[in-house]
Amino acid sequence: MTGLLLVDKPEGLTSAGAIRALKPRLGRTKVGHLGTLDPFASGLLPLCLGEATKVARYLLAERKAYTGTIRLGVVTDTLDRTGQPLESMPVPPIAQMALDALATRFTGPQEQVPPMYSALKRAGVPLYKLARRGIEVERQPRQVEITRLDLVRHDEERIDFSVVCSKGTYVRVLAADLGRALGTVAHLEGLRRTRVGQFSIEQATPLATLAASAAEESLPLLGVREALAGYAAFPAPAVGVARLRRGQQEPLSSLPAPRSAGETALVLDPAGEVAAVIEAAGSSWRLVRLLGS
Numbered sequence: 217m218t219g220l221l222l223v224d225k226p227e228g229l230t231s232a233g234a235i236r237a238l239k240p241r242l243g244r245t246k247v248g249h250l251g252t253l254d255p256f257a258s259g260l261l262p263l264c265l266g267e268a269t270k271v272a273r274y275l276l277a278e279r280k281a282y283t284g285t286i287r288l289g290v291v292t293d294t295l296d297r298t299g300q301p302l303e304s305m306p307v308p309p310i311a312q313m314a315l316d317a318l319a320t321r322f323t324g325p326q327e328q329v330p331p332m333y334s335a336l337k338r339a340g341v342p343l344y345k346l347a348r349r350g351i352e353v354e355r356q357p358r359q360v361e362i363t364r365l366d367l368v369r370h371d372e373e374r375i376d377f378s379v380v381c382s383k384g385t386y387v388r389v390l391a392a393d394l395g396r397a398l399g400t401v402a403h404l405e406g407l408r409r410t411r412v413g414q415f416s417i418e419q420a421t422p423l424a425t426l427a428a429s430a431a432e433e434s435l436p437l438l439g440v441r442e443a444l445a446g447y448a449a450f451p452a453p454a455v456g457v458a459r460l461r462r463g464q465q466e467p468l469s470s471l472p473a474p475r476s477a478g479e480t481a482l483v484l485d486p487a488g489e490v491a492a493v494i495e496a497a498g499s500s501w502r503l504v505r506l507l508g509s
Contacts, residue, residue: 217245218266218507219437220275222420225253225261229423234261237427241435248272250412251280251383252335256298259409260417267507268440271493274480275443277413278383279363284407286375286391291401293347294333295388305400307373315367315375318397323365327357328389360385367394374405414446440490440507441482448475449482449490457483457491461506468494468501 225234231252238247248269250262259282264272289307292299330336332347336355346353363380370376375394379387388404395402410417421436429435441449452460456467460483467483474481474496481501483492485508493505 217242217435217437218268219435219439220268220415220443221263221265221426221435221437222415223261223263223426224417224420224422225258226423227256227258230255231261234423235263237423238263241426241429241431250275250277253409254296254407256296257407257409259407260412260415260420261409262412262415265437268443270505270507271440271444271490274447274493275413276383277415279380279411279413280383280385280409281378281380281411282387282407282409283376283378284387284391285370285405286377286394286402287405288373288375288395288398288400288402290403291392291395292403294403295331295386295392296404296407299333299403303401307400308398310369310375310398312369314398315369318394319365319367321397322390322394323362325359325361328360328386328393329357330355331386331389334386358384362390378410380411441484441488444482444490447480447482449484451484451486451488452491454486457485460492460503463503465503468503471501473499474501 223234225231229237231249235247235249242265245265246269248264250264250272253259253261262275264275287297289305290301291303293302332352333344336343338346338353343353361382362385366378368376379390387407391402391404426435450471452467459467477496479496481494482490483494485491490507492503492507494501495504
């Protein structure tokens with residue numbers, strides 16, 4: 217079983233828990249995911265299955281999209297609804313015009329300080345483990361980018377949002393920063409991931425539907441070629457593919473030269489399936505991944 221499985225993860229389940237729920241359907245198939253979702257969050261969880269795990273790093277998207285709700289007036293230690301309240305503040309009257317101006321202000325490249333409740337490590341220890349022991353350490357700001365941000369007043373204490381952002385952006389931190397900019401405090405009340413790179417939530421299947429499907433039913437997998445559609449692809453004859461699978465690089469010399477430094481491309485077998493991933497090495501190519509060998 218090889219391909220990309222787009223799962224709509226429900227709230228209340230870790231990404232690892234979602235994979236465990238699918239184990240009866242996946243059997244011994246190797247599985248990897250393209251970025252975790254917090255347990256309280258729902259939405260798109262792309263899973264690489266079988267040979268597709270070999271190309272996971274080429275599917276890691278620079279852009280992700282989310283929708284959700286920000287709760288104003290209360291901040292928690294985790295910056296989301298699962299945490300313990302730390303502080304309460306009155307919520308000033310907020311006009312939609314002010315939210316539009318705030319969204320513009322927070323759009324673009326910016327620095328963001330990661331939260332203590334995160335998987336980032338300090339001296340090999342995840343920050344969330346330090347946070348649970350009441351230890352707070354200094355965190356260096358990281359460069360992120362908000363490509364699009366829409367804020368809409370839900371009620372007097374809540375703001376609905378949609379955001380497109382770079383990978384590595386903490387939406388919980390964004391929610392807290394927006395609250396401070398509005399003269400109060402805030403935390404993330406709800407979060408749903410709607411896009412990871414080229415993949416959207418509309419393409420995903422609810423986890424419960426996948427888990428309940430009969431063993432003889434085929435899963436709605438995207439093929440590796442379809443998942444990597446953004447990369448240049450070069451067909452190769454069967455003899456050339458066979459030589460690549462023996463570790464011989466000579467068949468790559470007949471391919472068109474790379475168009476740019478660091479370019480990644482695919483080699484296709486006679487059936488049109490991805491047989492290899494190659495990367496530019498000067499004016500030629502080098503083999504970096506073999507599939508189906």
